[in-house]
Amino acid sequence: MFKKVAPYMGKYKKYTIRAVIMMCIGIVAKTMPYFFLYQMISPLTKGQSISLGYLMLRVLGVLLSEIIYSFAYVKGLIFSHISAYNTLKNLRISLQGKLEKQSLGNIESLGTGRIKKVFTEDIDMIELLLAHAIPEGIANISIPFAILVLMFVVDYRLALLSLVPILVGIFAMGMMMKQGSSKMDAYYESAAVMNNTIIEYVNGMEVVKVFNKDGDSYKRFGEVVKNYRDFTLLWYKACWPWMAMYSSVLPCLALLILPVGSFWVISGSLALDKLILVLCMSFAVGPSFMKAMHFAGNFPQLNYKIAELEKLMDKPALQEGSAKFSGENRDVQFENVRFAYGEKEILHGVSLELTQGTTTALVGESGSGKSTLAKLLVHYYDLSEGKIRIGGQDITDLSLEALNNEVSYVSQEQFLFNTTLYENILIGKPEAKREEVLEAASRAQCDEFLRRLPEGIETMAGDGGKQLSGGERQRISLARAILKDAPIVVLDEATAFMDPENEEKLNAALDEITKNKTVLVIAHRLSTVKNADKICVIKEGSCIAADKHEKLLEECPEYKKFWDASVSASTWKIKGGEKAC
CATH class of the missing domain: 3.40.50.300 (P-loop containing nucleotide triphosphate hydrolases)
Known part of the structure; x- marks a missing residue:
């Protein structure tokens, strides 16, 4: 999918790379407060005394982490949006060029509602991919994976326990995408029909009123709106159970770590400070994974929209030469x-x-x-x-x-x-x-x-x-x-x-x-x-x-x-x- 978008980025691809780097820095800074929290709690579990200066240094560390996160996150969004909106500009210009080369008959057959939807809603939807899903998605996946590696260094048993909610969440996300994709064509087709019908309904309002055809016209209008509602609900009903599963399980990496880890601490097979460290790590990983999965849920829609754009642009161009008129006459x-x-x-x-x-x-x-x-x-x-x-x-x-x-x-x-x-x-x-x-x-x-x-x-x-x-x-x-x-x-x-x-x-x-x-x-x-x-x-x-x-x-x-x-x-x-x- 990224390969399809990349050609339209042109020279602005470097801004997306910069956005990813800044987002990674931001996510690292976002996770640091949990490590500072561990440093403040760990001595207490060992009965060690800590000075006010030691605590204040960690508090300042938390504050500095939040400042770095805010700066890096905002800077990353600036870079990603520069890339995104220039890419959308290039995409619209390219689409316009392709449409201009098609026959007017092909363009008419698409309908003004569908073309408007492609140029506005569908292309704007790609902004989510470019400005958020790519930089934030990469950052929110890569840094948590690095933290998971650290969990295995601390204690492989706790790290394995933390993987269970992640695997359950990924499975639920995969099922949601599979169920949703099977109904996506019908959903988007009903949306396109509704857009065309609404435009026709508005344009034909005068004729409808003059000939007293409000009932017939509104009946058709109502039917396509209801169809769109039904297909939308059908799509969401297929996705809702899986969405509920991954959204409730995925953020809770401590779901098994806390009870099982506590048992191991009581039984003497695990040090309390290690459990606290891994718990702090899990709190840092959970929200990031959740955010990454949120963007992953948009990928099927984006895939569909990019495919529709390419399908629209790949229609045969009107046969056109390059010659000037040189005919003998105007017969x-x-x-x-x-x-x-x-x-x-x-x-x-x-x-x-x-x-x-x-x-x-x-x-x-x-x-x-x-x-x-x-x-x-x-x-x-x-x-x-x-x-x-x-x-x-x-x-x-x-x-x-x-x-x-x-x-x-x-x-x-x-x-x-x-x-x-x-x-x-x-x-x-x-x-x-x-x-x-x-x-x-x-x-x-x-x-x-x-x-x-x-x-x-x-x-x-x-x-x-x-x-x-x-x-x-x-x-x-x-x-x-x-x-x-x-x-x-x-x-x-x-x-x-x-x-x-x-x-x-x-x-x-x-x-x-x-x-x-x-x-x-x-x-x-x-x-x-x-x-x-x-x-x-x-x-x-x-x-x-x-x-x-x-x-x-x-x-x-x-x-x-x-x-x-x-x-x-x-x-x-x-x-x-x-x-x-």
Whole structure:
């Protein structure tokens, strides 16, 4: 386990070594008062007189030992925490780097709750190992073992008696770890599910309230919380008996030494001062062993967490080249593209071509694979089979930076950071001047609502952009794409938030972003794409037809069905009594 953590320590490993040394000094100092106590009691058992100076010297020795212990212990903790928190920093940075290289699909499948738990709780748990378990654990084991050796020098029989509680405690600790480990997977899995469900529950609160689904939503929320409770109790119930055994027996090394040693003293086979010395030693050893066992109880959890982190980081990285874009043009070719989510294949050998400067629309039923095709173009996932080329150049040969420079992706739900709207637009081109940002906002039809905001474009977007309406958030994301000015544009349900009042503005913004571009568009309103240069009909993961609107109406029954449904939906009204809405 330490070998797994050590690579992340880097130059701070020396601080852990210093911490161990200081902790050992501290434990030695902590045990010294018991030896001073023996020196004060031993003469009395032999009927010898002792001076006040002799006693005061031992008392000062006890005081000095406590001072040395406090200094060494605090200094050791300083060293160990310097090492621990820098190691956690390195671990988080390394994990971030690994996650960035994975496909967004893999990251999404983990869930925000699980990722948050890994980056915060699981990594913070490793701090216990680095800052406490390693230095304190080593010190609290090594020094007591040295004292045990001294016990054998004083009297091997008493030393053997002191080993009995230690062996019983180690056995109980081992059984606790064995029982707990068998239920640990289920416990941590239930914790991950609970975290994801809580985040989903909070994020979906508005929908739950609007549609009066409090009961159903809370039922699911309650079930996962109860599952977590049950698995936690199951884990602790398996550990509690063994925990009680080792915590009660292990500190009491004098459990057999005192009665048996007293009998030997009475029978004359053991000197009283030796019994007192070994008893004092046992009092010094017991608490240290107990502390060491306390840290040992955390090792299975730490092992599990480190394994989970490595499992997360060891997922296949997204196939990425290092080449810059050198294509002949901005034509896009999908060649026999196959893709599967796990075992289920979603796309079955799709081939289509987007000619430079034209607009290609994808239409089809929900779940047919339209959005998946769009995401594959921006390298959201790796293909199962086939190729996607831009200007004849395979996108897997390009660096992600080079690919991102060529493609703008605007989806149905664009995320806004909790910073100013200006900063959110600037993401499209970080080196842009302020005039360019303002022009992009104007071209995206943002002027109207920016004038209403108290601080205009410097207004904070709020958490996830909650200060804006859906349509306003969409226009900010379009301004971001206009500023980026990539030659290829992917619009994945970008008109989802279109309402009658803003339809003209949003269409004008879309015209700005698609002007002279190679465009791939997915729309739930067929009327918005009927003038596309090419419309591809996607059905159950296959492209069954590709042509212009008029031709498809004549020759593709599937498209005609979609069109008729779209026309019918556009004229649909809700009637209430004699009044139509």
